Amino acid sequence: MRRFFSKIIKPLLALAATGAVLASQQGCSKEQKAETPPAAAASETRKPGDGPRVITLTVTEKGYEPSPISLKKDEPVKLVVTRKTEETCATEIVMKDYGINTPLPLNTPVEIAFTPNKTGTLTYGCAMGQMISGAFMVE
Ligand SMILES: [Cu+2]
Numbered sequence: 552m553r554r555f556f557s558k559i560i561k562p563l564l565a566l567a568a569t570g571a572v573l574a575s576q577q578g579c580s581k582e583q584k585a586e587t588p589p590a591a592a593a594s595e596t597r598k599p600g601d602g603p604r605v606i607t608l609t610v611t612e613k614g615y616e617p618s619p620i621s622l623k624k625d626e627p628v629k630l631v632v633t634r635k636t637e638e639t640c641a642t643e644i645v646m647k648d649y650g651i652n653t654p655l656p657l658n659t660p661v662e663i664a665f666t667p668n669k670t671g672t673l674t675y676g677c678a679m680g681q682m683i684s685g686a687f688m689v690e
Contacts, residue, residue: 603627603664608685610634610641610655615675618685622667630663641683646675 606628609616615632622628632644634655643654649665667673667689676684 603629603666605629605631608632608644610636610639610644612636612638614639614641614683615644615685619672619688620686622673622687622689624667624670624689627664627666630665631660632663633658633660639677639683640679641677643678644675645678645681646673648673651675652678 604622604626606620606622608618608630610632630644632653632655634642634657637657641655643652644661644663645652646665651663651665653661653663655661667687670689673687673689674681674684675686676682
């Protein structure tokens with residue numbers, strides 16, 4: 552039953568997520584369908600006392616994905632970053648404001664913990680002046 556459910560629900564979630572993105576781009580979606588939340592929202596259901604919020608990043612030919620990501624000030628975050636390409640110079644993740652400069656071995660998830668302590672745009676990137684970069688929007 553569970554496997555069946557998963558087979559059905561995954562395409563539905565994908566559809567719902569796509570629909571939500573399209574709708575929000577058109578600015579005409581006042582109401583989200585409560586019964587089928589987009590996949591991304593599932594991980595946002597957090598209670599006090601939960602561990603750090605886990606954010607999965609992937610380094611591809613396009614850079615760090617997804618980006619930007621919204622974070623909350625003072626909410627601990629655990630990044631799990633996996634580099635999946637040799638095609639770019641993004642072989643580490645550097646976030647100067649938090650003293651982060653972490654190598655990313657190919658196809659190896661690397662965990663990086665930090666807590667955003669001020670609001671605004673937080674950028675990170677490769678070591679070369681963040682030529683390839685991504686961003687967190689801290690609220
Ligand atoms: Cu670079």
